[in-house]
Amino acid sequence: MKHLTLDPNNPQPPTRKHLHPPTSLVGAKETKVHPKGSDGSEDAQLMFIGNATTILSWQGIRLLTDPNFLHAGDHVHLGPGVSGVRLKDPAIDLHDLPHIDLVLLSHYHGDHFDQIVEDELRRDLPIITTPHAKSCLTAPTKKGEDEFTAVTDLDFFDSCFIDIKDGAAEGNKQLSIKVTGMPGKHVPPGPVDKANDLLHAVPPTNGWMLELGYIPSGQGEDSFQSGYRIYISGDTLFVDELKEIPERYKNKGIDLMLIHLGGTTLPGPKMPLLMVTMDAKQGIELVRLISPDLTIPIHFDDYDVFLSPLSDFKKVMEDAGLSDKVLYLDRRDEFKFRVK
Template identity: 65%
Template structure:
C-alpha cells in the first residue's frame, strides 16, 4: 500500500468552519446537546470519544479535542441535489445542526464528490484551507476551482493507500494521539459491464470507503498502537473488492470495533423508476456485516433523500432475523454514540 505524507492537526487553533462565519472569538464551542446518547450495548467502557449523527452520511467524530466530519451535507427538507445526468434528489429531512452553526471542524473525510455528500452550499461556504481527505477524483475537482475558490488542503487517498494524521492534543501522559487513515474500496456501480460503461461515461463518480485507526504513539512519536478501529463503508454496493478487507484486518488479528454502513438502496433515477441501485439495500448490508464482522454496526445514509428504496426497517428486520440485535446501534439525527479509544494513559 502506498503511504501519503502525514499531516498535523492542532485542535487548539479554533477556526470557523465556513469562510463567512463570525470571528473565531464568537465561534460556538460545542455541538448542540445530543437528543439521545448511547454506548456499547453489552460492555462497560471508559468512553473518551463520541460520534454525533447529523444526517445522511454526515457524522462528527470528537476525540482528543479533534473534530472530524464525514461527508458534509447540510441541505434541508425540500432542497435538491444533482446526482448525475438528468437525475435529481430531493431532501426529505433536516440536519441535526445547521452548517453555519457548527463549532470548529478540524478535518473533513469525504467519500466521494457527489452532491448528497458535499452539497452546493457546503462547497460554496467551507473555508478554503480546511483539510480534506478524499478520493483522487474529488481532489481534482476541489483543488482546481480557480483563484480564490480552490480548496488548498485537499489530500488524495485512493483505495489501499494510507496516510497519518498527527493530533497535537497536549496530552499529559506523553502519548501522542493520531489517526491512521486507509482508503477502502467502494463501487457505486457493481462488477461487470455496467461498471465498465460507467468508467467510460463517468456518470457516477468513483467512491471510497475508509478505515480509521485511532490510537497513540509514544513520546518519540513512533510505535503507533491502534486503540479503536472504525470502518466506514462509503457509498458502495457489495462487490468482490470488499472481500479483501477482512483478510487485511479481522483475519489478521486487527478487529474492527465499529462499522458505519451506508445503506438505503439508493436508486437511479429513483424509486419510481429503479433502473440502477448504487448503494447497499438491507440484504447487501447484512451480507457486509457478516463479511466484516465488526464488534458493532451503526447504519447511516438510509432515508434522507427521495432516492432511497430500502428503508432502515428492512435492515433492522434482517439483523434481527440473523440474531445480530446486540451487534447494532441505531442512531437518529441528533443522536450520539460514545466509545473508548484504548491506550494513551502512559508513555
C-alpha cells in the same frame, strides 16, 4: 506515508462567511453507549447529523464526514438528468457547526458535499478524499472562487497519519489518527461500470478505516498502536473488492462499522434501473464479512432515491440473531465509546 498535523488548541471556524461559530457542538438529543453496557470511561463520541454526515470527536479534534446540510425540499444533482429531493432536515445547520478540524469526504457527489458546503467551507480546511474528488476541489471554479488548498487524496489502502499537536497520553505518546482508504464500488461491475468509466456519470468512491491511537515517543509510524478501529463503508455495493478488508485486518478486530445503506436507486424508486448503494440484503452480507463488534447504519432515508428503508435492515439483523451487534442513531443522537 502522508502526515497531517492538527492543533486542538488553535480552533478555526469551519466556514468563510461565519467567522464566529459556537464554541461547542449542540447537545445530543440522546446519548447511547455499547449495547453491552458502559463503565463510564468513554472518551470519544460520534454524533449522527443526517444522511452520511457525522461528527467524530476525540482528544479535542473534530472530524466531519461527508458534509451535506441541505434542507428538506432542496434538490441535489446525482448524475446526468438525475436529481434527488431531500426529505429530512439535518440535525444542525452548517452555520451552527463549532470548529471542525478535518473533513473526510468519501466521494464528490452532491448528497455528500453539496453546493452550499462547497461554496462556504473555508478554503484551508483540511480534507481527505479520493483522487477524483481532489481534482474537482482543487480546480479553479467557474464562479472564480478560490480552490481548496489543503486536500489530501488517498486511493484504496493508501494511508495518512493525522498527528494531534501537543497531544500527550501516558508515557508521552504522540496521539494520532490513521486514515486508510478502503475499496468501494458505486456502480455494479459489468457493462454499466464500463459505460460509467466513459461517461463519468457516477463518481468513484472510497470507504475508510479510521484508527484512533498513538505512536510511542521517539518511535516511527510503524509502531502506531490502534486503540479503536472504525470502518466506514462509503457508498459502495457489496462487491468482491471488499473481501480484502478482513484479510488485511485479520486478528486485529474492527470495533465499529458505519454502514451506508438505503439501496439508492437511479433515477429513483419509481424507476429502479440501477442500484448504487447497499440495500438491507447486501448490508447484512457486509456485516457478516467485516464482523465488527458494533454496526451503526447511516445513509438510509434522507433522500427520495432510497428504495430500502431502515426497517428492512432491522428485520434482517433480527432474523440473523445480530440485534445485540447493532446500534441505531436518530439525528442528533450520539454514540460514546472508549479508545483503549
